[in-house]
Amino acid sequence: MSESLPAPIPVTVLTGYLGAGKTTLLNRILTEQHGKKYAVIVNEFGEIGIDNDLVVDTDEEIFEMNNGCICCTVRGDLIRIIEGLMKRKGRFDAVLIETTGLADPAPVAQTFFMDDDVRAKTRLDAIVTVVDALNLIARIEDAPEVEDQIAFADVILLNKVDLVDAEKLAAVRAEIRAINPYAEVIETERCGVDLDKVLDRGAFDLGRILEVEPDFLSGGHVHHDEDVKSISLRAGDMKQPAFFDWINAATQEQGPKIRRMKGIIAFENDPDRYVVQGVHMIVEGDHQRAWKPDEARETRLVFIGRDLDFAALKAGFEACRA
Amino acid sequence: MPTTEPFTLDGFVVETAFLGDRAVFALGEGRVAIRDGAHAQDVEAHAGGLLAAVLSADGKALLSSGDDGRMVATDADGATRVLFEKPGKWIDQLAVGPQGAIACAGGRTAWVRLADGTIVDLPHDKAVGGVAFLPKGMRLATATTDKARLSWITAKGAPVDFAWKGAHLGVTVSPDGRFLVTTMQEPALHGWRIDDQQNMRMTGYPVKVKSMSWTAKGRFLATSGAAAAILWPFMAKDGPMGKAPMQLGPRDRLVTRVAAHRSEDVLAIGYDDGMILAVRIADQAEVLLRPPGSSPISALAWDRAGVRLAFGCEDGAAGIVDIR
Numbered sequence: 001m002s003e004s005l006p007a008p009i010p011v012t013v014l015t016g017y018l019g020a021g022k023t024t025l026l027n028r029i030l031t032e033q034h035g036k037k038y039a040v041i042v043n044e045f046g047e048i049g050i051d052n053d054l055v056v057d058t059d060e061e062i063f064e065m066n067n068g069c070i071c072c073t074v075r076g077d078l079i080r081i082i083e084g085l086m087k088r089k090g091r092f093d094a095v096l097i098e099t100t101g102l103a104d105p106a107p108v109a110q111t112f113f114m115d116d117d118v119r120a121k122t123r124l125d126a127i128v129t130v131v132d133a134l135n136l137i138a139r140i141e142d143a144p145e146v147e148d149q150i151a152f153a154d155v156i157l158l159n160k161v162d163l164v165d166a167e168k169l170a171a172v173r174a175e176i177r178a179i180n181p182y183a184e185v186i187e188t189e190r191c192g193v194d195l196d197k198v199l200d201r202g203a204f205d206l207g208r209i210l211e212v213e214p215d216f217l218s219g220g221h222v223h224h225d226e227d228v229k230s231i232s233l234r235a236g237d238m239k240q241p242a243f244f245d246w247i248n249a250a251t252q253e254q255g256p257k258i259r260r261m262k263g264i265i266a267f268e269n270d271p272d273r274y275v276v277q278g279v280h281m282i283v284e285g286d287h288q289r290a291w292k293p294d295e296a297r298e299t300r301l302v303f304i305g306r307d308l309d310f311a312a313l314k315a316g317f318e319a320c321r322a
Numbered sequence: 323m324p325t326t327e328p329f330t331l332d333g334f335v336v337e338t339a340f341l342g343d344r345a346v347f348a349l350g351e352g353r354v355a356i357r358d359g360a361h362a363q364d365v366e367a368h369a370g371g372l373l374a375a376v377l378s379a380d381g382k383a384l385l386s387s388g389d390d391g392r393m394v395a396t397d398a399d400g401a402t403r404v405l406f407e408k409p410g411k412w413i414d415q416l417a418v419g420p421q422g423a424i425a426c427a428g429g430r431t432a433w434v435r436l437a438d439g440t441i442v443d444l445p446h447d448k449a450v451g452g453v454a455f456l457p458k459g460m461r462l463a464t465a466t467t468d469k470a471r472l473s474w475i476t477a478k479g480a481p482v483d484f485a486w487k488g489a490h491l492g493v494t495v496s497p498d499g500r501f502l503v504t505t506m507q508e509p510a511l512h513g514w515r516i517d518d519q520q521n522m523r524m525t526g527y528p529v530k531v532k533s534m535s536w537t538a539k540g541r542f543l544a545t546s547g548a549a550a551a552i553l554w555p556f557m558a559k560d561g562p563m564g565k566a567p568m569q570l571g572p573r574d575r576l577v578t579r580v581a582a583h584r585s586e587d588v589l590a591i592g593y594d595d596g597m598i599l600a601v602r603i604a605d606q607a608e609v610l611l612r613p614p615g616s617s618p619i620s621a622l623a624w625d626r627a628g629v630r631l632a633f634g635c636e637d638g639a640a641g642i643v644d645i646r
Binding site for chain 2: 076077
């Protein structure tokens with residue numbers, strides 16, 4: 001039987017605290033000529049609203065799933081809106097979701113993995129977080145949401161770099177890296193970024209995980225006691241059933257604390273790279289492609305989370321070495 | 323031998339109905355398509371997307387609501403009338419009730435429009451997932467987070483809440499007014515006997531239930547959401563409690579829409595591959611009304627006489643099957 005599955009609509013989630021420059025970026029995406037029409041889901045109609053695009057106003061509404069998992073939350077309003085938008089396919093090419101400055105990105109991201117209808121018709125492309133160089137460090141101290149927004153990001157727009165000196169900029173960079181070692185950080189003034197670097201990233205596409213190569217901190221240079229930190233694990237070949245048992249158990253136990261997880265795994269006697277990624281307790285994995293002859297068979301795994309038990313993660317990981 | 327008159331419509335078919343002999347199709351892009359033999363008329367009912375539609379209680383108009391914040395009545399001749407308007411709201415829930423009352427909901431408020439045009443506001447603290455009237459006594463059932471609610475519309479009296487944890491996305495009331503059933507974010511139904519709030523859990527679905535239809539005389543509640551239509555028996559005093567549901571039209575494809583015949587114990591079943599079966603409940607005899615091989619069935623409706631079935635698909639394929 002012939003069946004043509006329509007391509008899933010890409011969804012970009014835009015986060016960032018008030019004043020960081022989120023609306024500036026949104027307006028750029030909506031006004032510049034890039035040949036794409038967006039459906040934009042915002043929290044309140046601000047200074048946006050472009051004739052060619054659909055703009056939807058919503059009240060953020062968290063649904064807790066009845067599956068006993070305390071971190072399994074989804075955004076009910078998004079499920080409803082996306083279901084409505086899918087009756088107008090053809091009117092737009094992609095969806096942009098702007099969250100409030102205080103929003104936890106987890107329920108937004110989880111909606112795209114946990115709701116079957118949304119998952120069938122859309123694909124989460126990337127979480128883009130806008131922060132500004134001038135205020136980031138102060139915001140991290142007074143708003144825990146800011147750390148979470150950085151922790152969840154695939155792309156971080158470090159905005160207003162023209163307003164700080166080199167020393168402050170270096171401190172801000174270190175702060176971001178201490179929380180999230182693998183997001184791409186793009187430094188901008190007035191959100192002046194090539195939109196290709198923000199849109200259509202495929203950050204959740206297992207086929208597009210190329211490298212998990214965190215910038216390792218030289219250590220001892222971080223000024224703040226972040227609650228959200230990352231752990232990077234490296235090894236050679238891993239034992240297969242042992243690794244799956246461990247990662248399933250670890251993400252169940254530490255799921256509420258985990259923000260994001262990403263990795264490339266080399267399994268013994270397996271010619272293919274295995275890639276994994278996760279949000280809280282949700283873990284996805286698949287074989288990706290063969291290891292290339294000139295490529296070192298190295299397992300790399302990064303967890304980003306709040307109050308993670310680093311020692312337990314490391315011990316569990318080490319026990320899976322082949 | 324069933325005969326089919328096919329149409330190609332421009333957009334997702336949200337709902338279909340018969341206004342007398344004329345079939346009408348509510349389309350996601352905001353239009354209502356009217357089809358009757360050689361007569362074809364498309365009406366711009368909404369200035370944006372159309373989110374929900376339902377046949378009026380007198381059967382003379384299709385009521386639709388959309389992201390333009392309007393509720394519009396379209397009659398068989400294509401004349402439209404705006405019945406309600408809340409600019410900026412997505413009105414995505416609609417239901418008709420006794421005495422010409424109509425309910426709709428958008429965000430955290432449900433509204434009832436009485437026959438004389440009076441609007442009654444029913445604010446909720448969370449989004450309203452569904453609306454349905456009780457058959458008698460001007461009461462509206464709403465589905466919302468962690469509960470369903472019964473509100474009086476014209477009489478004074480506090481609303482009655484039926485608690486059950488979780489997100490309730492749709493609601494229906496049995497034709498005898500004894501049971502309240504909601505669809506949930508989880509692939510399950512939840513029900514209550516209205517008299518004593520006795521809970522009923524109806525689980526086992528692989529996907530969310532999107533379509534519900536009461537069979538003739540309210541004997542069964544037929545539902546989508548599985549690889550067969552699932553029918554819960556409601557004949558007994560305590561409804562489906564402790565009873566297994568019946569499965570009609572089992573296939574290896576998901577049922578997306580169900581529409582019970584008005585007078586006979588027959589169910590029309592639409593699948594996610596575009597196939598439609600009519601199945602007699604008594605002996606499960608099946609008649610193929612539309613072969614598989616297209617996009618999912620998104621709308622199904624019988625005419626008043628029960629001899630024609632209108633259908634629509636997500637990709638705009640539509641038609642009328644005459645079973646005579």
